[in-house]
Amino acid sequence: MKVASIILAAGQGTRMRSSLPKVLHPILGRPMAWYAVDAARQAAQSQPMLVVGHGADAVRQAFGDAVHYVVQENQLGTGHAVMQAESLLRGQADAVLVTYADMPLVTAATLHRLLQAHAAQPGPITMLTVMADDPRGFGRIVRNAVGGVQAIVEEAQATLEQLAIRELNPGVYCFQADWLWDALHRIPISPKGEYYLTDLVGLAAADHLPVQAILAEDAAEMLGVNTRVHLAEATAIMRRRINQRWMLDGVTMIDPASTYIESGVTIGRDTVLWPNTYLHGSTQIGEECTIGPDTIIRDTRVGSRCEILAAVLEKAVVEDGVEIGPFGHLRKGAHLAEGVHMGNFGEVKNSYLGPGSKMGHFSYLGDATIGVDVNIGAGTITCNYDGQHKHPTEIGDHVFIGSDTMLVAPLKIGAGARTGAGAVVTKDIPPNTLVVGVPARPIRKLDEAK
Numbered sequence: 001m002k003v004a005s006i007i008l009a010a011g012q013g014t015r016m017r018s019s020l021p022k023v024l025h026p027i028l029g030r031p032m033a034w035y036a037v038d039a040a041r042q043a044a045q046s047q048p049m050l051v052v053g054h055g056a057d058a059v060r061q062a063f064g065d066a067v068h069y070v071v072q073e074n075q076l077g078t079g080h081a082v083m084q085a086e087s088l089l090r091g092q093a094d095a096v097l098v099t100y101a102d103m104p105l106v107t108a109a110t111l112h113r114l115l116q117a118h119a120a121q122p123g124p125i126t127m128l129t130v131m132a133d134d135p136r137g138f139g140r141i142v143r144n145a146v147g148g149v150q151a152i153v154e155e156a157q158a159t160l161e162q163l164a165i166r167e168l169n170p171g172v173y174c175f176q177a178d179w180l181w182d183a184l185h186r187i188p189i190s191p192k193g194e195y196y197l198t199d200l201v202g203l204a205a206a207d208h209l210p211v212q213a214i215l216a217e218d219a220a221e222m223l224g225v226n227t228r229v230h231l232a233e234a235t236a237i238m239r240r241r242i243n244q245r246w247m248l249d250g251v252t253m254i255d256p257a258s259t260y261i262e263s264g265v266t267i268g269r270d271t272v273l274w275p276n277t278y279l280h281g282s283t284q285i286g287e288e289c290t291i292g293p294d295t296i297i298r299d300t301r302v303g304s305r306c307e308i309l310a311a312v313l314e315k316a317v318v319e320d321g322v323e324i325g326p327f328g329h330l331r332k333g334a335h336l337a338e339g340v341h342m343g344n345f346g347e348v349k350n351s352y353l354g355p356g357s358k359m360g361h362f363s364y365l366g367d368a369t370i371g372v373d374v375n376i377g378a379g380t381i382t383c384n385y386d387g388q389h390k391h392p393t394e395i396g397d398h399v400f401i402g403s404d405t406m407l408v409a410p411l412k413i414g415a416g417a418r419t420g421a422g423a424v425v426t427k428d429i430p431p432n433t434l435v436v437g438v439p440a441r442p443i444r445k446l447d448e449a450k
Contacts, residue, residue, distance in 0.1 A: 001119045004093035004177070005044040007036050008081050009101035010053025010072040015227045021055030022225070023101040024062055027235050028242065029262030029280055031062050032225060035104035035238075043111035044097050049089065051081045077194030078171070079187045082180075090181050095119075098173045098197065102225045104234055106172060110221055114174050114214055123210035124179035125201060128172040130222040131215065137226070138168035139198055141213060149211040152198040167213075169198065170222035179209075238263075254293075268304060286320065300330070303338070316348075319355075343378070351382075360403065366390070368407075371397035371415065379404040396431065416446060 013022025023033035033050075040048045052059045053072040060069060070084045082098060089096065095118060099106060110128070118126035127149070129141050137155055140162050144150040152169045153162050183203050187195045204211050216222050225231050242263060243256045250269035253259045258275040261267070265279045268287030273279075277292035285291065286304030294310040302308070303320035310326035316334040324330070324342045333350030336342065340353045343361035351368040353359060360378035367384045369392065370376070380401050382393045393407050396415030401407070406424040413419075414431030423440040432446045 001095055001115070002093045003044040003046060003095045003097055003115060003174075004089045005040040005046060005048040005097045005099070006082055006085050006089070007033070007040055007048050007050050007067075007099050007101050008078060009033055009036075009059060010051050010056075010075065010081055011102070012054040012075070013102070013226070016231075017228075021058055024055070024058060025225070025228075025231055027104055027231070028238050028260075029264060032104045032231070032234075033059070033063070033101035035263075036099055036101045036106065037063065037067055039106055039108040039111055040097060040099055042108035043115060046093075049085050050101070051084055053081075075194075077190065077192075078197035079184055079195035079199065082197060083184045083195070086181050086184065089177070093177050096175045096177050096180050098171075098175065100171055100224065103170065103172070103222070104225065105221045105223050105237055107221060110216065110218075111172070114172065117212060117214050118174040118176075121210065121212050123204065123212055124176040124183070125204050125209075126174045126212040126214060127201070128170060128216050128222070129167050129213045130170050130219050131166050132168055132219055132222075133166065135163075135168055136224065138170055138224075140165040141167040141169055143167075144205075148205075149201060149213050150205050151202045154196070154198065167215075168222075170216070170224065171197070172222075173197070173200075175200070179204075295325075354397070365393075367409065368393040368395065370395045371399065373398050375400045377401050377403035377405060377421070381406050383408045418446060 009023045016022045024031045037048055048067050050067040051070050051072050072081045072084050139152040139154045140158055142151045142153055183200050187199045201211050220237050223234055225234050242261050246267050251267045252272045255275040259273050260278045262280050265283045267285040270287055271285055271289040274292030276294045278296045281299035283297050284301045288304055289306045291308050295308055297313045300313045300316045302318045305320055306322045308324045311324045311328040313330040315332040316330035318336045319338040321339045322336045327345045328342050329347040331349035334348040335352045337355040339356045341358045345362045346359050347364045349366040351365045353370045354372040357370050357374040359376040362378055363376055363380040366382050367390050368382050374395055383406055384390050391409035393409045394412045398416050399413055400418040402419045402421040404422045405419045408426045412428045416432040417429045418434045420436030423436055424438045425440040429435050433442045434444055434446055435442050
């Protein structure tokens with residue numbers, strides 16, 4: 001069975017009270033609609049068709065060529081929205097899967113189960129339903145005397161008896177394609193001047209065609225996001241899912257309720273995440289690391305056996321066996337090689353620290369290249385900005401930088417050199433040379449003093 005997928009994303013989402021289109025509000029680092037797109041793509045094994053309207057340009061910018069697009073110029077209801085895809089999809093598939101971009105919790109597994117059920121029955125519609133005490137505005141499933149689906153009644157039109165029905169319609173369907181394209185043109189216009197996809201169920205029943213309803217196994221999947229309260233609920237559920245997956249894959253979380261992992265993150269086995277750890281973007285964490293508590297890591301690659309305590313890492317690279325913090329800050333372009341130690345309240349920006357080097361507390365390195373086994377004393381500062389331009393600092397292997405040294409860039413310090421505490425270095429230092437003072441001046445060659 002060849003399946004086409006349509007995702008409805010044209011609504012304005014006024015209840016979000018936002019200038020951002022509703023479907024672009026983020027859930028754990030990705031737009032809400034990304035989850036619907038990903039699930040539909042996996043289930044249907046084809047590139048989804050996204051029906052856009054309000055904020056169409058922003059949605060296009062967010063998804064690029066990951067989906068096909070069709071525009072619903074006038075917001076005339078869900079049936080009208082699906083109709084916009086007819087010219088592109090008619091004759092292209094045996095079945096059409098229809099989902100909503102504001103339902104980020106529906107999984108590919110659930111959609112796959114829906115498609116399997118549809119393939120096994122002759123009727124034109126297979127739909128998901130959910131049993132819930134809180135209807136959240138969903139339409140009610142009305143069944144006939146023998147239990148078949150007869151109609152979907154929207155909440156606003158439901159009688160008191162119908163409002164008591166607990167079986168609800170979350171709006172996830174699979175249609176027989178040829179029947180769908182013809183039936184869409186038979187949908188009656190509503191009193192509001194709109195065409196509702198839900199009326200297709202009544203049309204099928206009137207044609208004496210069976211409508212199959214598959215009960216959702218997890219009611220949480222059917223949560224639709226219409227307000228920021230719903231957005232918070234969906235985020236909490238998604239966070240629990242992600243955390244559970246990593247724990248089952250061998251990651252320890254001391255307190256999962258206070259651990260935030262975005263969907264694009266990867267984590268190695270036997271890593272321990274302490275409370276208030278936030279892993280964002282495309283972050284990669286290796287094996288046997290200890291991260292947190294109170295740590296934020298964004299778009300950063302961390303090797304194995306690292307210890308990072310109460311630190312912030314942004315767009316950085318950390319190799320194996322590195323220690324950071326507490327209260328360290330790696331900014332964009334920071335690269336700590338294997339075995340580097342970075343003390344508390346240190347900051348590194350656009351700099352490389354070579355293997356085995358140690359950076360003392362209260363130090364700042366910017367636009368610097370540091371060699372192997374270098375000791376950066378506490379309070380060391382690279383003075384890399386002159387008010388107009390950034391300048392580089394190069395420090396060779398086995399250099400010892402004394403505490404409170406000011407390194408005024410551009411500057412090169414040769415291998416094996418040393419600076420005295422409090423030195424202000426304004427000129428290059430030859431290898432194996434000790435400099436002291438303000439400004440720093442050489443006082444002896446270190447190899448001659450041995």
